[in-house]
Amino acid sequence: MRLYDVEISSRLLLGTAQYPSPLVLTDAIAASGCGVITVSLRRETANGGGGNGFWPLLQATGAHILPNTAGCHSAREAITTAQMAREVFGTNWIKLEVIGNADTLQPDPFALVEAARVLCADGFAVFPYTTEDLIVAERLLDAGCRVLMPWGAPIGSGRGLRHVDALTAMRGHFNGVPLIIDAGIGAPSQAAQAMEMGFDAVLLNTAVAKAGDPVAMAQAFGQAVAAGRLAFEAGLMPPRDMAVPSTPVLGMADLGLGGVR
Amino acid sequence: MRIDLNGIPTEVAAANLGDALMALGYGSTALATALNGVFIPAAGRATTLLHEGDRVEVLAPMQGG
Numbered sequence: 001m002r003l004y005d006v007e008i009s010s011r012l013l014l015g016t017a018q019y020p021s022p023l024v025l026t027d028a029i030a031a032s033g034c035g036v037i038t039v040s041l042r043r044e045t046a047n048g049g050g051g052n053g054f055w056p057l058l059q060a061t062g063a064h065i066l067p068n069t070a071g072c073h074s075a076r077e078a079i080t081t082a083q084m085a086r087e088v089f090g091t092n093w094i095k096l097e098v099i100g101n102a103d104t105l106q107p108d109p110f111a112l113v114e115a116a117r118v119l120c121a122d123g124f125a126v127f128p129y130t131t132e133d134l135i136v137a138e139r140l141l142d143a144g145c146r147v148l149m150p151w152g153a154p155i156g157s158g159r160g161l162r163h164v165d166a167l168t169a170m171r172g173h174f175n176g177v178p179l180i181i182d183a184g185i186g187a188p189s190q191a192a193q194a195m196e197m198g199f200d201a202v203l204l205n206t207a208v209a210k211a212g213d214p215v216a217m218a219q220a221f222g223q224a225v226a227a228g229r230l231a232f233e234a235g236l237m238p239p240r241d242m243a244v245p246s247t248p249v250l251g252m253a254d255l256g257l258g259g260v261r
Numbered sequence: 262m263r264i265d266l267n268g269i270p271t272e273v274a275a276a277n278l279g280d281a282l283m284a285l286g287y288g289s290t291a292l293a294t295a296l297n298g299v300f301i302p303a304a305g306r307a308t309t310l311l312h313e314g315d316r317v318e319v320l321a322p323m324q325g326g
Binding site: 015016017018019025038039040041042043044045046047054055058067068070076077080083084085087088089155156205206 | 267268285286287291292293294295298299300302303318319320321322323324325326
């Protein structure tokens, strides 16, 4: 999979927040086989708190770093945060989040497009967290985005793909554009579903971090994403309205015992 | 002068952002700064003058989703 001209080995992208310990986090990253991990920026205390101890651990994983603008509620806020992230993390990749509502954490599509336009023009490789709205997606591509990240369900909800029809339409409409389902995935089966639908990758965090055994769950997600992708490439059978016997009927014995055929 | 540092009123004597961070104990290189909502690159901190009431944000890498 190529994202902004970078070859990524795994179609699972993993968030790094909410894990019970740094060791569980790094073990989960390794077990998932993910190729990209997301990070953020937060206020640092004067004596150097925990942030800078955390960063070398993630660098050592070898995964590509995707900083986010989580928590930003305006285009300006997101733009400044992206600029700060580019310097600290040494990458022009940015997961662009501009939140429109504090309760639903729904993207603000207007501010998102505005920020994407500024950041793309400034040389960023923008990964916009968006909805399944096709027109917003068009505008994001017009702004210079070469990857789109529609939500599956609200962030942290674990509800899976809430609007399957709309996501199917989006996949069909943007053939050739890398589409990553970002947010709302709660179970490996939901990740596999997204991959079977032809989405290029899945980004999740809470489902692994808050699992009973995050390392095992990370491995389960890695396998589900790989299986879903393989199934998509293999070509799923078309659904049928009626039952069709899989065992041949021709040549079946007539035992004269009253079976109705 | 008094500035707002990560949301906390803070007294600083230094005239520029670079010296202020040094005096406040920010030693790490993995920091990003903004002044009044505008990104200030590391190379520009020493030439960025501070004024009474300035809002300074100092951010570091953190876990994220």
